[in-house]
Amino acid sequence: MNLPADNIIEARGLTKRFHGFAAVSEVDLDVRRHSIHALIGPNGAGKTTFFNLITKFLAPSEGTIRYNGDDITAESPARVARRGIVRSFQISAIFPRMTVAENVRIALQRPLGTSFRFWQSESTLDRLSERVDELLDAVGLGAWRDQSAAGLPYGRKRALEFATTLALEPELMLLDEPTSGLGSEDVDRIADLIRKVSANRTILMVEHNLSVVARLADTITVLARGKVLAEGAYADVSADPRVIEAYIGGEE
Ligand SMILES: Nc1ncnc2c1ncn2[C@@H]1O[C@H](COP(=O)(O)OP(=O)(O)OP(=O)(O)O)[C@@H](O)[C@H]1O
Ligand SMILES: [Mg+2]
Numbered sequence: 001m002n003l004p005a006d007n008i009i010e011a012r013g014l015t016k017r018f019h020g021f022a023a024v025s026e027v028d029l030d031v032r033r034h035s036i037h038a039l040i041g042p043n044g045a046g047k048t049t050f051f052n053l054i055t056k057f058l059a060p061s062e063g064t065i066r067y068n069g070d071d072i073t074a075e076s077p078a079r080v081a082r083r084g085i086v087r088s089f090q091i092s093a094i095f096p097r098m099t100v101a102e103n104v105r106i107a108l109q110r111p112l113g114t115s116f117r118f119w120q121s122e123s124t125l126d127r128l129s130e131r132v133d134e135l136l137d138a139v140g141l142g143a144w145r146d147q148s149a150a151g152l153p154y155g156r157k158r159a160l161e162f163a164t165t166l167a168l169e170p171e172l173m174l175l176d177e178p179t180s181g182l183g184s185e186d187v188d189r190i191a192d193l194i195r196k197v198s199a200n201r202t203i204l205m206v207e208h209n210l211s212v213v214a215r216l217a218d219t220i221t222v223l224a225r226g227k228v229l230a231e232g233a234y235a236d237v238s239a240d241p242r243v244i245e246a247y248i249g250g251e252e
Helices: 047-054 077-083 100-108 116-120 122-138 154-166 184-197 210-216 234-239 241-251
Strands: 007-018 021-032 036-040 062-067 085-087 172-176 202-206 219-224 227-232
Touching: 007 047, 007 202, 021 047, 021 062, 021 202, 021 219, 021 227, 036 047, 036 210, 047 172, 047 202, 077 085, 100 122, 100 154, 122 154, 154 184, 184 202, 184 210, 210 234, 219 234, 219 241, 227 234, 227 241, 234 241
Parallel strands: 036 202, 036 219, 085 172, 172 202
Antiparallel strands: 007 021, 007 062, 219 227
16 A cells, blocks of 8 residues: 555644734644644744644635645634644633642533533533543642642643643644743753653644653754744754754854
């Protein structure tokens, strides 16, 4: 059999202009199914804008996006979320006065999730509690389940955001700087968690911490000034003189 490469995302000629300024410019980018794909680049490179195009929070000025082979360029954010494209740290706000477990329960019953109808039915309310516990165990928050979310240490809040995102059963999970603001112990814990939840799903992440990128990413795309500068495995990309130059130039 001669199957084409199994890409979950295929972006072609993707461009987003703000008042004539191209924040994302003619980007071609494939994300391989079940990979961890990192998007890196200097501040202002267009990484978050690219995410917003994939989740449809922004409409592209030009170009197309295919998801599982379907053209989703004109679809609404709600529709692509139902398809399984879920961005963490944005949709999954934490309700501080609720307990940790209640936050996960609410996420499971959220209308965005593909499994929404399932969790609404009376017969599954017992299963719902089980699923809450499963998700809390998966992110290491079992011991915190009945604490208020507001009282969680910062790194654990991020783990809770993970649980509420996982509740939506994303097929493609987008993480925008998942380790930002964390101390080194929490960075390690979240990196382990990303590795763990990457089983059977695809992860596209923007990450400034290059040791996390080196450890996790199968493929890295470097953006600079809205364009793809380089792409490949960490060893290749990090040795690329254009990438080094863009990073040094970006610090000025
Ligand atoms: N809504 C907007 N209106 C106008 N300009 C915007 C808008 N959003 C982003 N930009 C500009 O587009 C460029 C890319 O921004 P973006 O946030 O995508 O960069 P980034 O790679 O995520 O940077 P960072 O690493 O700092 O998060 C920047 O120059 C930014 O000022
Ligand atoms: Mg950004």
